[in-house]
Amino acid sequence: MPRILIVDDEPTILNLLNKILTGQGYDTTPAGDGEKALQLLQTETFDLMISDINMTPINGMELLSKASESYADMGVIMLTAYGTVSTAVEAMKNGAFDYITKPFKLDELVLTVQRALEYYNALTENKTLKSQIVHLEKLDGIIAESPGMRKVCDMVERVAPTNTTVLVYGESGTGKGLVARALHRYSPRKDKTFMAVNCAALPAQLMESEMFGHVKGAFTGASSTKIGLFEAAHGGTLFLDEISSMPLDIQSKLLRVLQDKKIRKVGGSDHTEVDVRIIAASNEKLESLIEQDKFREDLYYRLSVISIDIPPLRTRPEDILPLIDHILRKESGPDVELPLLDRNAQEILDNYNWPGNVRELENAIQHALTFAQNGSLTKETLPAKIVDAVEAGIRSGVITSRRDQFKGKSLKAFLHDKENEFLQRTIDNVAGDKEKAAEELGISLATLYRKLPQKKNGE
Ligand SMILES: Nc1ncnc2c1ncn2[C@@H]1O[C@H](COP(=O)(O)OP(=O)(O)OP(=O)(O)O)[C@@H](O)[C@H]1O
Ligand SMILES: [Mg+2]
Known part of the structure; x- marks a missing residue:
């Protein structure tokens, strides 16, 4: 029976979570603060920890960082108050599996817990096997030999199983569509529909009815009721390609749908619940469009919970x-x-x-x-x-x-160049962390610095 550690300093929430998850057949242990949680972690093993972010004296982020350092096989789900999604995003970057905003819906909680447990189970089962598989084949059909692309694949692997909205950036032709499909294929929604819409190719007047559907007679030519992409993608994933081209009025409507998880057809009055995971892609940075008043800042925050940057070839x-x-x-x-x-x-x-x-x-x-x-x-x-x-x-x-x-170079000069190239690659591979690079190279940090080409002023 999976063991879950629940940490919250609000007794009502702690009890509620405890009750719900026990009811689902999990073996739960409640902890009223971070300190208690750390004590428990030292003596017992858990499959999953659910922790509030705002707690004293040890807050959820500190707890998370300790957990991802020492208990990497345990999944962590963070609880966050509505409106503090940016902290939750930070948490995911620091190794949390997913987050839930308070007040939460019962099925959302249960589903996220299930998903996290499945994911971490699969990870531990595959651990020995995985280490033998080269990265190149890690995500089916995505070539990733370079550190930059490997990072992309790691991100995909981590966020695919969650329900989080993902924004994929990359120049034209870098593989944004490919990454979006992989996010769907490696998610629990894989057997449901993957719908893609290119916002740049769709005329503005048609976009609303394409996305949300319309009722019969909503406008001239609407001879019958039609469902939109959201309903068609119910249970699955909707890929909004070239989201930067989405007109502002549709952006507002999209934001509403993301908040309420309900859509209303053009010309209709009923609301229909939809469960759709959104992945958006853009080849221009949305931040600059926000400055030009071409993109809604609130929508941007909703969409960019996690963003994946695909480097140019x-x-x-x-x-x-x-x-x-x-x-x-x-x-x-x-x-x-x-x-x-x-x-x-x-x-x-x-x-x-x-x-x-x-x-x-x-x-x-x-x-x-x-x-x-x-x-x-x-x-x-x-x-x-x-x-x-x-x-x-x-x-x-x-x-x-x-x-x-090779032309006209002494052996020494050639070897020197090659050494530099190798040093630089190693440093790039560990994201610029020179200490780590030195360790990998088997030399001291001082030696590494001595070997690196001296930077000129202002470089
Ligand atoms: N890392 C990769 N491994 C294998 N194939 C790739 C990789 N990256 C891109 N491709 C292939 O390159 C082509 C272009 O990729 P894709 O259409 O996903 O790019 P895009 O970023 O969506 O481009 P655009 O901005 O033009 O829509 C596709 O056929 C895709 O399969
Ligand atoms: Mg594309």
């Missing part, structure tokens, strides 16, 4: 070759010998700066496949625009071709 060259391989496999189909990418072609693809990101890479490979001869992808098969850009870059010295990296 030019900042993660490690992904290029694995992506090419992945695309070739996808395009060629199973059991077919893959075409060969020759060195010149590879060098061009490696050095291009990919303004259109993975989508542009896909197009380039398709182009190459169309013009390939004898199953080999050469420089000549690539789009001329890409080849020209890279060759111009090499001529002007902006790009160092790989062959030139």
Whole structure:
């Protein structure tokens, strides 16, 4: 029987939670404050902790940080008062599985608890197995060789099982749609509908009725009642792509729906309850649109509970070759010998700066496949625009071709450059934490600093 530790300094809430969860068949232990909770954690094992955020003397955030440090196998759900969602978001960033706002609904509580327990169960069961699987295959169909993409996948894995709204940022072609689908596929809603709507492609006049539906006679041409995307996605996920293009009046309506979890059809008077998880994507930062009064700040806060930033392809060259391989496999189909990418072609693809990101890479490979001869992808098969850009870059010295990296260099200079590259990568891999990097490299922090190129003033 799963064991749950409940921590709240308000006796009424503590008792209520205790009663509900015992009624659900869980083995619960109530704790009236953080100190008591810490004592219990030291002597007993729990599968899940539910903790209020606002408590004295030890508040929920401190409790959470201790728990995620020492009891990583235990899930944590935070309780937060309505209107303090930003703290809850902070909590999720610090390792909480999910949060519940007070006053909570019974089924919401029960569902979140179930989900957390399932997730942590699966984690522990798979632990040994998981450590053997390379990251590359961690999330089906998402190539993630670079630290930046791995971080994205880790985020997806962590937030997918929750009900939280997610905002996905990334330049065009970086994989926002792919990430949104993965969030659905790795969630308990996976067997329900995934609906996607591109807010930029939908005319403003149609958007309201598309999203919420309309009743017969609501407007000219509304010859019958029609359900909208929200109702169609009931129980599942609704992906609002290019949310930055959503007109302000629809933004207000969307906000209402997110708050009330109910929709009203255009021209109708009844409210229908909907249970839909929202994922939104944008290629521009919504903050700047808020400043221009083009996006509602309150909606932004609702949507960006968790945001995932997909880095542009030019900042993660490690992904290029694995992506090419992945695309070739996808395009060629199973059991077919893959075409060969020759060195010149590879060098061009490696050095291009990919303004259109993975989508542009896909197009380039398709182009190459169309013009390939004898199953080999050469420089000549690539789009001329890409080849020209890279060759111009090499001529002007902006790009160092790989062959030139070796030219006219002493062995010492070459090794020095390689060492720098390796140091920098290690530091990037641990998000800039030099102490950790030094540890991984097996050198002292002082040695690491000595080896790093000296930064010039103002850099
Ligand atoms: N990491 C990745 N691994 C495998 N395929 C990827 C990856 N990233 C993107 N792709 C592929 O690249 C193409 C573009 O991705 P997607 O449509 O998700 O990008 P997007 O950010 O939504 O673009 P846009 O802003 O143009 O809508 C898709 O075919 C997708 O499958
Ligand atoms: Mg897209």
